[in-house]
Amino acid sequence: MKALLALLLTALPALAGPIAPADLAAAVQGADVVVLGEVHDNPAHHAHQAQAVAALRPAALVFEMLTPDQAARVTPEVRTDAVALEAALGWVAAGWPDFAMYHPIFLAAPGAVVHGAALPRDQVRQAVRDGAAAVFGADAAAYGLDRALPPEDLAARIALQDAAHCGKLPAALLPGMVEAQRLRDAALARAVVQAMAKTGGPVAVITGTGHARRDQGVPAALALAAPGLRVLAVGQLEADPGPDAPFDLWIVSPAPPRGDPCAAL
Structure with a gap:
């Protein structure tokens, strides 16, 4: 009976699929960790994150955008x-x-301890060359970084990296970019584990939607490193991802006016 109860408690959410922003406050209740994805320059996404954080009342906030030094x-x-x-x-x-989009998130949880998960650029570059496990340290195995990705999974991640970089990166560099992404996912998950140990949770994670994916992002790393946590993965996108989106819940918001993101590449 206890095992069944534990299984039910970790089954978040009861229903998966698209969600209206107005329903976020109810959806986050009961989670230990809520991973709130974003498209970085979309103001609506940050407004939704602030709304969810206010409802969750987390003991800790983990930001992809901050290093531990900045968070302090x-x-x-x-x-x-x-x-x-x-x-x-x-x-x-x-x-x-623009920081004006992010500041309301800090205000939404005024008592939350802020943690940063950003890594120095030289470590990310090393991961591209040598693999994520070589950079992450002694706990690499706990977060799955010591395991080679299955060929189909690797191919899918390479395709994602190629699309994210507008097809302008040399093909030989793409597997290394996958390793850099794995490193960032694991670093975010490690920051969550540290935040849980320090505060007891709940924890809200502010990050790009790619890191919120259940199949390969922060939730996947947490499933290995801290399998007892009840994790809710909320993706935020600008187009309908279809019924098989790799999130527990997702929100689709219009894209803000912006230039061609590939032009700079």
Whole structure:
């Protein structure tokens, strides 16, 4: 009976599929970890994240955009002041979109401990060359980084990387880009595990929608490293992903006006 109850408690959510933003507040209840995806420059996605965070009331926030050092600069003195916090984080120099979209997320959980999962660029470049396991450290096996990807899975991930980079990367570089993505997923999952140990949860993760995928993103890494956690994966997209989207729940919002993202590449 206890085993059945545990299984039921980890079965989040009861229904999977598209969700209206207004239903997010109810959907996040009962989760230990809510992975909230985004398209980085979409203001609607950040508004939905702030809404979900306010409803969850997490003990910790994990940001893809912040290093641990940057996260430590989120003090009560600067947290409520968007200008001061943006300056303290060195946000503009890091190259992320307008901080005004992200600041409401910090305000939505004023007491949450902020954790950063961003990695130094030299470590990411090393993962491209040598593989994620070589960079991650002693816990690589716990997060599945010591395992070679099955050929079909690797091919699918290579195709995703090729599309994400507008088909402009040399084919020989794409497997390394997959390793860099695996490293980032594992780093985010490790930050969640650390946040859970420190605070007891719940934890909200603010990250790109690719990292929110259940089949290969942060939820997949957590399933290996911390299988007892109840994880809810929420993808945010700008087009209908179809019925087999790799998320528990997903929201589709219109794309904001933007130039050709491939032009810069």
